[in-house]
Amino acid sequence: MGAATVLVAEDDPDIRELFTMALESAGASVVAVTSGGEALEALRKDQFDLVSKADALVGGRLVARDA
Numbered sequence: 001m002g003a004a005t006v007l008v009a010e011d012d013p014d015i016r017e018l019f020t021m022a023l024e025s026a027g028a029s030v031v032a033v034t035s036g037g038e039a040l041e042a043l044r045k046d047q048f049d050l051v052s053k054a055d056a057l058v059g060g061r062l063v064a065r066d067a
Contacts, residue, residue: 019032
């Protein structure tokens with residue numbers, strides 16, 4: 001089994017970078033986006049083993065409902 005692919009949807013750049021660095025250091029492949037719309041686009045294009053999204057992310061509920 002290969003490395004996990006994780007989608008990180010976070011609008012705060014510091015938190016997004018922290019998550020990305022931690023996941024990559026654990027061997028995961030990370031796709032990081034800054035908005036709910038970008039997350040939906042990524043989910044439509046690729047498959048992910050895990051999705052991490054900010055609760056306060058604008059459009060976050062839409063991502064959870066439509067994914």
